[in-house]
Amino acid sequence: MNLTNYHSHTSFCDGHAPMEEFVIEAIHQGFASYGISSHAPLPFPTRWTMNKEEVSAYFEAFYRLKKKYQGEIDLYIGMEIDYLDEQSNPSIDYFQLLPLDYRIGSVHLLSDDKGEIVDIDCSKEKFKEKIYTYFHYDLKGVVLAYYSKLMSMVELGGFDFVGHADKIAFNASYYQPGVTEQDWYKKLLTGLFVLIAEKGLMMEINTKAYHKLGVFYPNEKHFSLINQLHIPVLVNSDAHYPALINDGRAEAFQALKSVGIEQVMELVAGKWCKSSIVI
Numbered sequence: 496m497n498l499t500n501y502h503s504h505t506s507f508c509d510g511h512a513p514m515e516e517f518v519i520e521a522i523h524q525g526f527a528s529y530g531i532s533s534h535a536p537l538p539f540p541t542r543w544t545m546n547k548e549e550v551s552a553y554f555e556a557f558y559r560l561k562k563k564y565q566g567e568i569d570l571y572i573g574m575e576i577d578y579l580d581e582q583s584n585p586s587i588d589y590f591q592l593l594p595l596d597y598r599i600g601s602v603h604l605l606s607d608d609k610g611e612i613v614d615i616d617c618s619k620e621k622f623k624e625k626i627y628t629y630f631h632y633d634l635k636g637v638v639l640a641y642y643s644k645l646m647s648m649v650e651l652g653g654f655d656f657v658g659h660a661d662k663i664a665f666n667a668s669y670y671q672p673g674v675t676e677q678d679w680y681k682k683l684l685t686g687l688f689v690l691i692a693e694k695g696l697m698m699e700i701n702t703k704a705y706h707k708l709g710v711f712y713p714n715e716k717h718f719s720l721i722n723q724l725h726i727p728v729l730v731n732s733d734a735h736y737p738a739l740i741n742d743g744r745a746e747a748f749q750a751l752k753s754v755g756i757e758q759v760m761e762l763v764a765g766k767w768c769k770s771s772i773v774i
């Protein structure tokens with residue numbers, strides 16, 4: 496039944512429940528495998544990432560659960576790692592040397608022209624304010640910077656799949672309706688997807704906002720491009736609450752199948768394998 500999820504946040508970062516509650520819920524819902532992926536440490540503290548000092552406790556908590564629930568569910572430990580810059584991203588030794596089962600590469604942060612770091616992974620209203628406050632009303636510049644970071648991240652590699660590939664599209668479209676239909680935007684997105692395919696990386700279909708905002712990341716309108724480029728996909732709910740671990744999964748499978756994508760990636764005995772979508 497393709498019951499898997501490899502993107503979920505716990506109280507080690509900005510998730511709203513301890514790791515064990517996600518595992519118990521996954522067992523309860525009959526998941527075959529489940530991955531924990533708290534936000535990786537950044538070079539500075541934030542309210543939504545782990546600190547480096549917490550990483551050993553993160554692994555210890557995971558190993559305890561893996562042992563406790565052995566035979567009931569296949570558990571994996573990952574991290575959602577930000578591409579901040581060349582010094583802090585999934586490819587650096589620090590993250591490569593951690594004994595993670597998998598790594599997610601994501602972009603949440605941009606820098607303004609004074610070097611101040613701005614979180615653009617926020618509500619659409621806050622995003623609009625930030626475009627005024629930090630980026631001189633220059634939406635196009637912000638979108639270009641976002642895709643440029645994603646391109647650098649994919650170029651450097653060191654991770655298994657791209658997290659919520661075009662997440663900026665929702666906020667950008669609120670600021671300027673129709674912007675994602677413009678040629679320059681389409682070119683950026685296509686360039687990114689082509690590079691992901693060339694590098695042999697996977698892409699997640701992130702269902703976190705589907706029931707709230709009506710969109711997947713990447714947007715459903717790009718699923719046929721994903722199919723054309725043969726990019727392997729996995730469906731993840733990016734859950735911050737145990738009750739949402741399976742949120743939007745069925746709808747994403749339906750949408751994938753409608754463009755001819757018949758398989759998703761799953762971890763089986765620690766290896767990424769293709770699995771047919773069963774609805």
Ligand SMILES: [Zn+2]
Binds near residue numbers: 575
């Ligand atoms: Zn994220």
Ligand SMILES: [Zn+2]
Binds near residue numbers: 575
């Ligand atoms: Zn996440």
